[in-house]
Amino acid sequence: MTEGIYILANDIVYDQLVALLNSIEANAGKKYPICIIPYDERLERVKCELQNRTNVTIFEDNGILKSWNEFATKVWQAHPNAFKIWQENGISGIYRHGMHRRFSCFDGPFEKFIYLDADIVILNSLEYVFQQLNKNDFVVYDFQYKDPKHVYNLNSDKLLDIFSEARITNEIFCAGMYGSKKGLFNERRREELISWLEKGEAEILYMNAPDQTILNYMIMRSGISSYNFALHLSKSERTGCSVTSNHFEEKNNILYDRGNRLTYLHYIGLESQLFTNVCSGKNIDFPYREVFLHYRYLHEPNKRPKFKRKPKAYNAPASLFTRLLRKLGLAS
Template sequence: MDGICTLGNDYVFDQVVALLNSIEVIYGQKMPVCIYPYDDNTDKLAAEIASRPQVTLYNDSVSMERWDSFAKAVWDTHPTARQTWEKAGSKGYHRFGTHRRYCAFDGPFDRFIYMDADTILMSNLDSIFAQLDDNDCIIYDFQHKDLTHVYDVNSNKLRDVFPEERLNKEIFCSGFYGSKKDLFSEEKRNELINYLDKGEAEILYCMAPDQTIINYMMMRSDFSIYNLALNLPQEEKTGCCVTSSHFENKDNILYDKGNRLTYIHYIGISSQIFKKVCQGENIDFPYRDIFLYYRYHNQPENLPKFTQKAVYYQQKPTVTQKILKKLGLN
């Protein structure tokens, strides 16, 4: 069985609803969706999906514990992760819960496409599922142009573990990828931990824990990784990131130079921004109209009515705001 999965909790409720609605716009209620819980804060999500028979909230506690233990074991091998996280203000394991997306390797779908909660589906995914007949992992992004958020580029061991050629074509953003069930057996997981424990852990980029681990898991296992961004004809390729300003909106579907996007990823926009906008704060961000359309697709009457002047989400604070913040008054 094929299906789409995501990771979420009530904190990212609005984004998950937008994603689920976008999937329904493309597939109706025919495409099964599984939500892997980031943590136990999922009551609101559970209530939301009660009326969506095709959507389930993953509840296999054995599977979740398995991947919790694996993630801890990975970072326990890292020489500097703890110190780096502490300097950044994180207690314990940084962003612990993001690895729950790996439960898809145990989950209900034989072939799955994982989509982050801050993505919105724009196209049918049948051709991507079909590519999984010949590959272990299908990706569609341009992360290969920037290694710094996948591996520690300052590690002298990085290119001993993975040659430049592989780094140039196999790394990917963990926000969207297709793969298959049962790729990572207990034996395979233990093998990976063993490699890390023998010194390879230093190549991991600890500030993007789920992204660096899934890349390492796939690449160190020598699974076949196929990037559509590198293999599609140039005239058919599209971007996917909200940072691209040239996408054209036609009937709430985005196009890149005439080609329909597969998905749009609101990467770099804080969950808090989405939440505030849905509460009526007039914060503008790229393709906000697309997000709001899908978030309220089933309840257009609940679209927020903005009464204040729009403030751009990346707008720099004024000197007065900086002073007030320093004084604790803002």
């Protein structure tokens, strides 16, 4: 059975993609084929990078991409006011439409796969995730279940009619990293999901994380066997995975959570431009910056930016002068 890794990316997240690819090679090995699902057509730098990576390809089946694009469109057309609200906020069409392309991995070349957002670095073996897919059809390792408001519309009266409170607090997940299998969502199952959404269930979807809410709905509404390591590992074994956790310890470019090695670190919530700016030489600090820079320049240490002064925090308040320029419309 073919095992592989999918990554959603384009040139905008180029530096993060390189760091992720290098971290997979360093900590999970080269045995897994990797397929880049294009967020959009901006792939010039990505394609140049892949010329030096024999195990990495680009997902080029436009028929599959189109099919899932049509699915996502139907999902949001079923929502009572998504397009209206997005338009009022200056968004044309579906918000972050390219993010929905991650669903293409369910029809891609790998029988069993792990999907990764580009803003991740891998810090350990992924073998145990693939092994768990021998028992379950969907596998995650995160703590999103503690924050359901970023997955479903908690103000919807229909939410608890569709999913029990116990399911909401135990089954929801972050869509940035998951393992699953090819063929879980054939045409018949997709049509069934659309039918339920068109009958009023679409109102439970959370519009500000459009791909994440859909994927959670797809898995939970279909009754697919899922497994979250964060809920099954003992407290002494499990680790965090988010950049928002500030207690991880770094040893030899690996992070540890109370002595346990992290599987991955998700730089969730940090804009891609921040990584681009740092790689271009701007001395901006952010959590676990050194870990990112190590993997970004793993094969190009001479190109790594050298910083001599104290960095400026990425979330530091703007100076009085900058605030004045913004007020005058002279700065963004």
